[in-house]
Each structure stands twice: as structure tokens, then as C-alpha cells.
Amino acid sequence: MDKNNTLNQLIEKFQVFHCVECGKCTGACPLAQVDRDFSPRLMAKYAIEQGIDSEYVREKAWACLTCGLCDERCPVGISFTEFIRTIRPLYAREDFKGHLSHGGALHGLMRMQTAPGLIQNRLDWITPDLKVSSRGEILYFVGCLPYFETFFSDMSVSLVKIAVDTVKILNSLGIEPVVLPDERCCGHDLIWTGDGESFHKLRLFNMESFKKAGVKTIITACGECSYVLKYLYPDSSEPFPFEVMHLSEYLKMTGFITGRSIDKIATYQDPCRLGRFQGVYDAPRELLGQILELREMPHFGPGAWCCGNSAWLNCDRYSKQMQVERLLEAKGTQADLMVTACPKCQVHLTCAMRDVNRLQDLRMKILDISSVIAESIE
Amino acid sequence: MDLCKSGHSFPYPIYPVKLMCTGRIDPAMVLFAFERGAEGVLIMGCKDKECRYGPGPGQAKKMAGSVHGLIHILGLEPERFSTLQYSFDEQNRLFEEMESFAKKVYKLEKSPIGD
Numbered sequence: 001m002d003k004n005n006t007l008n009q010l011i012e013k014f015q016v017f018h019c020v021e022c023g024k025c026t027g028a029c030p031l032a033q034v035d036r037d038f039s040p041r042l043m044a045k046y047a048i049e050q051g052i053d054s055e056y057v058r059e060k061a062w063a064c065l066t067c068g069l070c071d072e073r074c075p076v077g078i079s080f081t082e083f084i085r086t087i088r089p090l091y092a093r094e095d096f097k098g099h100l101s102h103g104g105a106l107h108g109l110m111r112m113q114t115a116p117g118l119i120q121n122r123l124d125w126i127t128p129d130l131k132v133s134s135r136g137e138i139l140y141f142v143g144c145l146p147y148f149e150t151f152f153s154d155m156s157v158s159l160v161k162i163a164v165d166t167v168k169i170l171n172s173l174g175i176e177p178v179v180l181p182d183e184r185c186c187g188h189d190l191i192w193t194g195d196g197e198s199f200h201k202l203r204l205f206n207m208e209s210f211k212k213a214g215v216k217t218i219i220t221a222c223g224e225c226s227y228v229l230k231y232l233y234p235d236s237s238e239p240f241p242f243e244v245m246h247l248s249e250y251l252k253m254t255g256f257i258t259g260r261s262i263d264k265i266a267t268y269q270d271p272c273r274l275g276r277f278q279g280v281y282d283a284p285r286e287l288l289g290q291i292l293e294l295r296e297m298p299h300f301g302p303g304a305w306c307c308g309n310s311a312w313l314n315c316d317r318y319s320k321q322m323q324v325e326r327l328l329e330a331k332g333t334q335a336d337l338m339v340t341a342c343p344k345c346q347v348h349l350t351c352a353m354r355d356v357n358r359l360q361d362l363r364m365k366i367l368d369i370s371s372v373i374a375e376s377i378e
Numbered sequence: 379m380d381l382c383k384s385g386h387s388f389p390y391p392i393y394p395v396k397l398m399c400t401g402r403i404d405p406a407m408v409l410f411a412f413e414r415g416a417e418g419v420l421i422m423g424c425k426d427k428e429c430r431y432g433p434g435p436g437q438a439k440k441m442a443g444s445v446h447g448l449i450h451i452l453g454l455e456p457e458r459f460s461t462l463q464y465s466f467d468e469q470n471r472l473f474e475e476m477e478s479f480a481k482k483v484y485k486l487e488k489s490p491i492g493d
């Protein structure tokens with residue numbers, strides 16, 4: 001593969017040439033604020049001027065959070081995050097493939113799910129009170145929650161609680177969602193770390209499973225899964241047979257009325273993949289606003305700060321610094337808890353709270369929106 | 379370890395990976411071994427109180443608990459992953475344990491993971 005040629009094609013495709021070097025991307029970028037070396041503007045410039053041999057692009061392409069704050073601000077409409085996603089495979093097979101955190105364990109788990117003969121045990125979280133089905137029109141796509149639950153069992157966060165609470169909410173609407181015993185990872189973290197091959201294998205498995213179960217609507221409680229299933233699974237060569245929604249979108253669409261209010265103040269962390277990537281800002285807020293008092297952080301909505309990590313890459317002091325800034329913003333609202341709509345935001349921000357030097361001033365309860373709604377309808 | 383010098387031959391294909399301490403092992407290493415085609419992974423190290431660094435075996439035990447959980451969700455048989463602690467003077471027992479582990483693993487069907 002002529003990598004330079006491919007890079008040039010991607011520069012064309014995402015109109016990187018249009019860059020007027022205004023620097024708004026770098027000004028908006030949370031990573032650039034803590035790592036002064038990082039500059040989306042310079043990446044665009046060097047990609048054009050130096051091509052595939054640019055050391056700067058090769059290194060920084062892996063540091064990017066792909067949070068999309070730059071896309072939001074770019075006056076000429078360059079989709080920088082998509083550009084990053086599509087150039088990463090050009091570097092992926094080299095020795096330097098970004099710093100996969102946790103030794104690459106999470107990516108390994110996801111890649112292993114491409115094995116055809118795999119028979120997982122991923123339904124242990126389903127207790128008898130939860131009503132699920134193996135066939136039906138409405139699917140609840142769980143994602144990697146069971147794996148994360150085990151992997152992060154030493155942290156005070158329950159990720160499988162998101163799955164439990166989501167099913168409870170759907171059950172309360174009279175829905176017994178399909179939960180697939182052979183669900184595979186949506187592939188988000190693989191396609192965002194340059195492994196398109198594994199991503200496509202996972203996609204094929206999942207599409208087959210969805211079709212076999214008679215699924216028409218897919219609901220997920222993960223910002224990343226909802227983005228991937230909605231935008232990266234459809235193939236332009238044929239109509240996409242499923243409707244994909246994040247839980248908050250589905251509940252808003254069905255006119256769901258939440259239950260009792262909770263006497264707490266909360267602040268909402270917009271996940272990048274739900275907010276900027278899908279434009280879903282209001283649905284979660286409308287639901288939460290019926291239950292508790294919502295206060296916004298200084299960076300909210302389209303300007304919301306990323307939770308500091310993406311696709312399990314580069315968990316370093318810059319991630320920590322961004323996470324600390326974000327947690328301080330949250331604490332600054334005087335909220336009792338932070339609510340988010342993506343397990344990644346929940347994990348990353350909870351992890352940052354373990355900073356031994358700042359035990360008290362960062363500690364804050366973080367809940368997924370599904371848990372808040374489930375509590376209100378109990 | 380002097381097993382190599384003692385002239386023992388091991389009846390099953392094994393791939394030894396040497397480390398200074400089992401405390402260094404993380405789930406990524408074990409998962410990577412399975413991904414690369416290992417039918418089973420056995421971690422062998424010092425006993426809790428005999429670690430020259432201190433926390434190694436305890437760390438390894440905690441990590442192994444996590445790996446057991448992950449392997450269960452993946453659907454791999456629990457026999458495929460095991461840990462073993464031994465003292466420097468228990469070399470013969472070591473060989474028996476390794477053989478018994480390998481025997482159990484090779485009784486299973488070929489792992490669905492790994493080329």
C-alpha cells in the first residue's frame with residue numbers, strides 16, 4: 001500500500017487543505033491545554049507539507065483524544081477526528097502504534113471476540129427479576145460492560161449496573177429486550193486504534209446475530225456503541241436494516257415520563273460520542289431535569305470537555321491533568337453527583353479520583369443516566 | 379531453574395517465558411498468550427513470603443483473580459489458566475505440577491481463540 005498516496009487521498013477527502021491556520025482547533029483542544037506540544041493545526045500543516053514521513057504526525061496522531069472539540073470550532077469544516085481515525089491504520093502496523101494502556105489488555109479482549117468459534121458467558125449479570133428475550137424487535141446492545149466490570153473490579157464503579165438498570169427501565173415500559181448471548185464488542189476501540197480488519201469482523205458477526213434474532217431497533221446505553229452502530233456500521237451500498245438509539249434518545253422518543261424526583265443536584269457530563277458526534281444533548285438533560293436539579297459545568301453541551309481518554313490509549317499525566325480539570329469543574333457546580341451516558345466517561349473520571357494527592361477535592365459520585373432513571377422509577 | 383540440565387523431557391509442547399517476578403505479570407500478557415494460540419497458561423512463581431521484592435506473589439494472585447473472571451466471560455474453560463507457587467527446593471514437584479496442568483489442558487478441545 002502506498003501510504004503517502006493514501007494519506008493524500010484522506011487529506012483530500014476531509015478537506016484538510018482548507019485549513020486557514022486560524023488555530024481555533026488548538027485553542028479548543030483540551031489536550032493542547034495540558035500538553036503544549038500538541039497542536040491539531042500543526043498536524044494538519046505537517047500532514048500536508050511532510051506527508052507520511054512526518055514524525056510529528058506519526059507521533060501526535062496517537063495522542064489525539066478524537067473528542068471533536070476541534071471539529072466543533074473549525075471555521076472551514078474540517079473533520080479532524082475522522083481524519084485521525086482514518087490515518088491511524090497507516091501507522092498501526094509499525095512498532096509505534098500508540099501507547100495502548102493496560103498493556104493492550106482491553107484491545108486484546110476485543111480482538112479475541114473476532115474468533116468465530118467463541119462461546120461467551122456474558123449473561124451472568126441477568127438476575128431472575130430482569131426480563132429479557134432471545135428473539136424480538138427491540139435489542140438492548142450491552143457492549144463490553146461484563147468485561148469492564150471484571151477488569152475494573154478494584155475500582156468503586158459498577159459498570160454492569162448500567163446494563164441492569166437499562167433492562168429495568170425497558171421492562172417498566174413493558175419491553176423485554178433481546179439480549180444476545182453471542183454479542184460481540186461493537187469494535188469502537190479497535191477501529192479508533194487503526195484495526196479496521198478486526199472491526200469489520202466484529203461488525204459482520206453482530207449484524208448476522210441481529211438479523212437472526214429478528215431485530216429492528218437497537219438501544220444501547222453506551223455513547224460509543226450508539227455512535228458506532230449508528231454511523232460506522234451502515235454500509236452505503238445497501239440500506240441499513242436497523243434503527244439505532246442511545247437509551248436517552250429512545251426514552252425521549254417514546255415520551256417516557258420519569259418517576260419520583262431525587263433530592264440531589266447533578267451535573268451532566270456530555271460524552272463526546274453522544275454529544276458532539278451525534279448531536280444528542282437535550283434528550284439526557286430533559287430526562288434528568290425531571291428527576292433532579294441539573295447544573296451545568298462551564299464547558300457543557302457542544303463545548304463539553306472530554307473525559308480525558310479515548311480507545312484506551314495513552315493514559316498518561318496529560319490524561320490525568322485533563323481529568324482533574326474536568327472533575328474540578330464538576331465540583332465547582334456544587335453538585336452532589338455527576339451523571340454521564342457512557343461507561344468510558346464513568347470509568348475514566350472515576351479512575352482519576354483515585355489520585356492519592358487529591359483524595360478529597362476530587363471525590364464525587366458518578367452515575368450513569370440509566371441508574372438515575374432506574375432509581376426514580378423504583 | 380535447573381530442570382533443563384537435569385535431562386527431563388517434557389511430553390507436551392510448552393513455551394516457557396522467563397520473568398524476574400510473577401508480580402510483573404498483567405492480564406494483557408496472559409490474554410496475549412491465548413490470542414497467539416496458547417491452549418493454556420500456567421504462571422509459576424515464588425511463595426507469598428519468599429518474594430525477594432516483597433509484594434510480587436500477592437500482586438500476581440490478585441491479577442490471576444481478574445484473569446479468571448475475564449476468561450470465564452470469554453467462555454474459555456477455567457482449566458486453561460492456573461497459578462502455582464513453589465519454593466526453590468521443590469523442583470521435582472514443579473515438574474509434576476506442570477505435567478498435570480498440561481495434561482488437563484490438552485484433554486480439552488482446541489481453543490476457539492488463536493490461529
